[in-house]
Amino acid sequence: MKHFISLHDVDNVQELVQEGIRQKANRFADQALGKNKTIGLLFFNQSLRTRLSTQKAAENLGMNVLMMNVGQDSWQLEMEDGVIMNGDKAEHVKEAAAVIGSYCDIIAVRAFAGLKDRDADYKEIVMEKFRQYAGVPIVNLESATRHPCQSLADLITIEEFKKTARPKVVLTWLPHFKPLPQAVANSFAEWVNKTDYEFVITHPEGYDLAPEMVGNAKVIYDQNEALKGADFVYGKNWSSYTHYGQVLSQDPSWMITKEKMDLTNNGLFMHCLPVRRNLKVTDYVLDNQSVVIPQAANREWSAQAVLKTILAGM
Amino acid sequence: MKHFISLHDVDNVQELVQEGIRQKANRFADQALGKNKTIGLLFFNQSLRTRLSTQKAAENLGMNVLMMNVGQDSWQLEMEDGVIMNGDKAEHVKEAAAVIGSYCDIIAVRAFAGLKDRDADYKEIVMEKFRQYAGVPIVNLESATRHPCQSLADLITIEEFKKTARPKVVLTWLPHFKPLPQAVANSFAEWVNKTDYEFVITHPEGYDLAPEMVGNAKVIYDQNEALKGADFVYGKNWSSYTHYGQVLSQDPSWMITKEKMDLTNNGLFMHCLPVRRNLKVTDYVLDNQSVVIPQAANREWSAQAVLKTILAGM
Amino acid sequence: MKHFISLHDVDNVQELVQEGIRQKANRFADQALGKNKTIGLLFFNQSLRTRLSTQKAAENLGMNVLMMNVGQDSWQLEMEDGVIMNGDKAEHVKEAAAVIGSYCDIIAVRAFAGLKDRDADYKEIVMEKFRQYAGVPIVNLESATRHPCQSLADLITIEEFKKTARPKVVLTWLPHFKPLPQAVANSFAEWVNKTDYEFVITHPEGYDLAPEMVGNAKVIYDQNEALKGADFVYGKNWSSYTHYGQVLSQDPSWMITKEKMDLTNNGLFMHCLPVRRNLKVTDYVLDNQSVVIPQAANREWSAQAVLKTILAGM
Structure with missing residues (x-):
């Protein structure tokens, strides 16, 4: 390399x-x-x-x-x-x-x-x-x-915490009031596509990532549907790729809560940090159902x- | 520790x-x-x-x-x-x-x-x-x-420069046009209270430090009275604790001068730095009667x- | 030292x-x-x-x-x-x-x-x-x-790249829209005056450097004349010393181009960097006729x- x-x-x-x-x-x-x-x-x-x-x-x-x-x-x-x-x-x-x-x-x-x-x-x-x-x-x-340094840390973290050989990993869009880059989401998708994990991406319509990043991932526009049975919930906000750099939605129902995590397979929440508490994900999830600190470590x-x-x- | x-x-x-x-x-x-x-x-x-x-x-x-x-x-x-x-x-x-x-x-x-x-x-x-x-x-x-890193350096400096076993140490308020924190004065008081030095604090009325910091120090509102016989004059400005964060006085007569130092026992001037020359203390005192450089070292x-x-x- | x-x-x-x-x-x-x-x-x-x-x-x-x-x-x-x-x-x-x-x-x-x-x-x-x-x-x-750290690097560079024992070195003023200090030009002149190189300084009238810096250098106000036979062309903008700190000229004809370099003895362009491309010197000269990178190294x-x-x- x-x-x-x-x-x-x-x-x-x-x-x-x-x-x-x-x-x-x-x-x-x-x-x-x-x-x-x-x-x-x-x-x-x-x-x-x-x-x-x-x-x-x-x-x-x-x-x-x-x-x-x-x-x-x-x-x-x-x-x-x-x-x-x-x-x-x-x-x-x-x-x-x-x-x-x-x-x-x-x-x-x-x-x-x-x-x-x-x-x-x-x-x-x-x-x-x-x-x-x-x-x-x-x-x-x-x-x-x-x-990519983040994505490599993400895969190390999943390898450390996974409980099955082939975990279900869900990348979910989170609400935010500012336009943020697609870099972390892009890169995570690209890297997970190199593994044999089950990989689902979920976001509101208009937030599709670039096709070369999405690769073989399954895209589902219904967050609740996507989260079912997830072992890892990877949250991130990004601005639109198709309407480039725009904030098309701030829909608070996309925030990750305990109720959302209840849909998963005792899933663990991941995020690259910094994360805005109670805007993108609740205190409860971060403090009880996340691996964001070992992930950052x-x-x-x-x-x-x-x-x-x-x-x-x- | x-x-x-x-x-x-x-x-x-x-x-x-x-x-x-x-x-x-x-x-x-x-x-x-x-x-x-x-x-x-x-x-x-x-x-x-x-x-x-x-x-x-x-x-x-x-x-x-x-x-x-x-x-x-x-x-x-x-x-x-x-x-x-x-x-x-x-x-x-x-x-x-x-x-x-x-x-x-x-x-x-x-x-x-x-x-x-x-x-x-x-x-x-x-x-x-x-x-x-x-x-x-x-x-x-x-x-x-x-x-506290400053206070520890202050005590090291007093130990190095003291000429008697139990020196008289005077913490004096100095004039300044901006509201400054109480941190250095608080901490110095707290630490000197752990020694057996004779300890006096002097400042205009309205500038009393928090009682838990003052401890057993003797508080005197007349600077000239306080300075008499001092071995060390520790100068610092702070804003009011009782009228929190306010500048109650900029009285220039509280500036430390050669005349003020003449009241002391060949006292040495100390200050945590930075210090505003000719506002808080005169050039003469800093250049001839101070240990501010070894104190900072x-x-x-x-x-x-x-x-x-x-x-x-x- | x-x-x-x-x-x-x-x-x-x-x-x-x-x-x-x-x-x-x-x-x-x-x-x-x-x-x-x-x-x-x-x-x-x-x-x-x-x-x-x-x-x-x-x-x-x-x-x-x-x-x-x-x-x-x-x-x-x-x-x-x-x-x-x-x-x-x-x-x-x-x-x-x-x-x-x-x-x-x-x-x-x-x-x-x-x-x-x-x-x-x-x-x-x-x-x-x-x-x-x-x-x-x-x-x-x-x-x-x-x-002086720059000037020392400049002399090291000339020693490395010179093809004759006593190269011709020309310090030339370059156009710029902002008033820049004289420091680099001063220092270069001072140091080259300590060598046995042939040394010429060229600039528009009103841009003479301080006499103690110019020393024994030959000053020529015609850039084309000055560049003839140069082994090294050292470019730099500076503001006026006599009309202190002023921009007296932005004459674009002083920019170093391939045509200017053709007047030299296969000369090499030098500059302390940063350099504004196509304002002070053309892309062509920087990319083909310069030693600015080894000079900075x-x-x-x-x-x-x-x-x-x-x-x-x-």
Whole structure:
């Protein structure tokens, strides 16, 4: 594995999940691998879990960490080719990526969707420019359309908590008042499609994810129907893909409650966090029927599996 | 010692002061203790000494450090239970504390008083939520009502500079145009009350500190009277506790000058810094009659004594 | 070498250039030198290359790094002596420098020119206050009038890429719509004046640099004339020194293009970055006739040579 921008960079998903479980069991075993190696963490957007877990994982592996909030610590970056740079963006990604690549053995980047221009977002311009110009492996810390470090942690969590070989996993849309990216939902769908779990996606009409993400999942527009017998309920809000970036519904009946969870097979609630309590899911579910904390804790092992695999391949 | 949120977490104040003096004398002796241990430093507010000295102390002890400006690097945190989270706070402290606790062996938090609601501030909601949910030791880097890392550094400094076994220590209010928290003054009073120093507090009427902080100190409203024979003059501005958060006086005659210091027993001026020159204390006093720089330098050994004691108890 | 604030702190420029080349060839050889040593990096202004390369260089040398955005992470600093501090600056540099100096073995500072008051800028108040009060070596990460870490990297780059013993180096002004400091151009001129290169400076009338920076360079107001036979074309915009801080021209004919480069001796374009493409220099030149990326990469070895030399002299 050279880069870790999307699932398509991964040779073997199951092996990477197992690597995460191994790193968790023996967290300081590979410190020689990262000695005198440096990772740069670049944040175009806010971050809590991703920021902390990736730095922690890198340090577990003996690496040094350079951290930068782009546009705040440094300059705003121009992503378009051929423009006359007479606006507020003082530096082109072509230089920035190459220069940071000269200081770092790996670069990890977080850059959310703009949610204005679907084509631009789905081209993953920031990730692709870094891949093209940095000259070193790129790790996706959540991009316009994907969040693979999260998805890998999600699969590790399901493997740890599943009670049957082939659990039923339901990805459900949750209500929210703001337009949020599709990245987490997209990525979760893409990764679960690589497993043999039973996989159902449920959301109001108008919220269908991109077909290449949905893959072989069964889509059901009736949440109650979808939740029946679920072992895992993966909640997330996203704005519309078809009416790009729009909030088409804030229907509170899609909030996950104890009553909804009663429809499941003693299911466990999952969410990437941050989660707005009593808007997307009730206190009761989070406090009694969820694995959101161990799921977030697994972000460390997900990041560590990714970095270890990249380092080992250098 | 599990946590270090206030004096009440400390088994033996004198022993902790001595630990600070020992760490200063032998600063890299305990590096094995922190190896592969991680501290998270969370700043809800600005910081210079606290930020730098705590990171330095942790690294002296061989620890890794994760640093985060909350609400800027990451999301704003909701502290209230049971609310519908439909405002500007995207994450609840219940998740944030537990998640950060999963990445860190110790969490250190700075969160100032709001100065609007005395009950809320004096309940120390932020510290108590982190204590409740993080699952790891919490260190107070200045909270709504206390700044114990500062107070420990203050006692180390007095022990180093005292010329008599039982010095006279005067905590004096200083003028300022902005409403400042009571945390430093509160904490200093609490800690000095654990020593056998002669302890006097002086301030204009209306500026009495909370009774549980004042303890056995002698309160004198006449600054000149209070300063007589002082070995240490500890200056600080604070807003009113009784008229909560208000600026009742900006009386410039409370500024510490050479003339005021002439009333003392060749006293030394102390202040936690930052200090506004020629508003709270004159250039002359700071440049000739103060120990503010060694006092700030002792923040490193104060933090190191606290972290060492917590690590040793794990 | 105690400090590294300007060229005047350097005993032997050629030896420092060679130290940079040696550090690059053997980047982890001096890790024992920095063990248990701490550098504080203070940023009054934005930074990408300087931030990352200096942290990297310090870590290559085994040092710990404390990083702080002044006025954002911490308080704004008062630089003037004797003032009554009743404004928005809560801390005086006298305390801040001394306190940070107590935590750090070396302090590195970035603080740009204000471009309002030439005398104030050219007095280098921030650097000189830190030199005066910190009690430890100070490294200039770009000050009001100089950027010596950049200049050292520039000379390393010329040494690596030169094809004749005594190349012709042309420093040319480039158009820009904002008033920029003279620091990079000043510093480059000062350093090149310490070599035996043929050195020409070209700019529109009204853009003459300070005479002490120009030194023995030949100044030509006709860019085409100046570029003839150049081995290196060092581009930079700066605002006027004589009409201090003003933009006197945005003449687009000063942009470096392929046609301009055709006047040179197969010259190589250099720039400190960030560079605005197609405003100061065309895509073609940057992508085909420049060494801006290896030049920026050399910032790591420039910083490492400086830190190594300071550490070795302690």
